[in-house]
Amino acid sequence: MAELFGFDCYSPREIAERVETVGVAKANLPVPQMVALGVLAGGFIGIGALFATIMLSDSTLGFAIGRGLAGVAFSVGLILVVIAGAELFTGNNLLVMAWVARRISVGKFLANLVIVYFANFVGAAGLAVVVALSGHAQIGHGAVGRTAVAIAVSKVSLSFGEAFFRGVLCNVLVCLAVWIAMAGRTVTDKVVAIILPVAAFVAAGFEHSVANMYFITLGMLLHAPVDIAGMLRNLIPVTLGNLVGGAVMVGMVYHIVYRRPLRAEDDKQS
Numbered sequence: 096m097a098e099l100f101g102f103d104c105y106s107p108r109e110i111a112e113r114v115e116t117v118g119v120a121k122a123n124l125p126v127p128q129m130v131a132l133g134v135l136a137g138g139f140i141g142i143g144a145l146f147a148t149i150m151l152s153d154s155t156l157g158f159a160i161g162r163g164l165a166g167v168a169f170s171v172g173l174i175l176v177v178i179a180g181a182e183l184f185t186g187n188n189l190l191v192m193a194w195v196a197r198r199i200s201v202g203k204f205l206a207n208l209v210i211v212y213f214a215n216f217v218g219a220a221g222l223a224v225v226v227a228l229s230g231h232a233q234i235g236h237g238a239v240g241r242t243a244v245a246i247a248v249s250k251v252s253l254s255f256g257e258a259f260f261r262g263v264l265c266n267v268l269v270c271l272a273v274w275i276a277m278a279g280r281t282v283t284d285k286v287v288a289i290i291l292p293v294a295a296f297v298a299a300g301f302e303h304s305v306a307n308m309y310f311i312t313l314g315m316l317l318h319a320p321v322d323i324a325g326m327l328r329n330l331i332p333v334t335l336g337n338l339v340g341g342a343v344m345v346g347m348v349y350h351i352v353y354r355r356p357l358r359a360e361d362d363k364q365s
Contacts, residue, residue: 104278111192111353113277114346118193121182122203126210129182133211136181137218141309143172144219145226147297148246148310152238159298166294169306173269173289177276184212184305184334185266186273188341192350212304212334219308227316240317247314250307251325255332258302262336263344265301268292269337270345302333 105113124132146168151161176183187207194204226232232240253261272292279285296303311326 104280104284106278107349108353110274110277111349114189114274114349115192115196115198115354117277118190119198121187122190122193122199122207124182124207129207129210130214132180132182133184133214134218134221135179136176136183136211137215137220137305137308138222139175139179139181139218140172140183140215140303140305141219141222141226142175143169144306144309145222145231146171148243149235149239151246152235152242154238162298162300163294166297167290169297170272170290170293172306173272173293174286177273177285177289178282182207182211182214184208184215185269185303185337185341187211188266188338189270189273189346191342191346192354195347195350196354208338215305216308219305220312223309223312223316226313232313232317243310243313244317244319247311247317247319247321250302250311250329251321253302253329253332255328258329258332259336261300261302262304262333263340264299264336265296265303265333266337266340267344268296268301269303270341274345274349302329302336304330304334304337307333 147165150156150165150168153161156164173183173186175181176186190199190204190207193199194201232243250258269292272289275288275292276285279288307326307329311321311329314321315326
């Protein structure tokens, strides 16, 4: 199939099959391994958020250039998740393909998302604690700290609807980044595939639930006017939006396009 597209990569139909198969493997991970990999993913996304914050702290950059560079910097987080190996809630929304294909139960699908989500929080918030204790916020004559506080405040100030729809748009791009990374056959292929979709969602100001676990926790530790209630006001709609964007608008759509016709054919033959 790849030859039809003129590239040495997996075709969209082959990607759909691979995503479904990987979803089965992810859903069947032992819980301790799932938790450990989830903590790692939270930390990896936090590293990307930290890098992006540095870029946004440079007031000499123009608006678009600064946000674009922040997006490229943030992509380090998803690159680490995909290449180094970790379990990320937003990317794992694609497990929906294995569920609708009846290869995993709804219980395993939901258990993976819940376990990974809270493990991601431990990793992201834990990194924020270490960063706050390190004095990192003082670099750039305190500009990094001021930017971190401003980011946290801006996130908890969003309305439910704004946070939800920004979450939808974010995870459409994140899951597409994971999707096209699955097309690659080399590390270079995967890295290049990830950068632009991730840079686009960051530059556009969309909302990533796991990144927000880091951003808001760090803001709280740096004495931003943010509390747990404010964090929940952001994370609840953003998480719901991420689910719709990733599981429905990417996973379900690609299942219907590439996997459902094949399964219907198999059912007829059987």
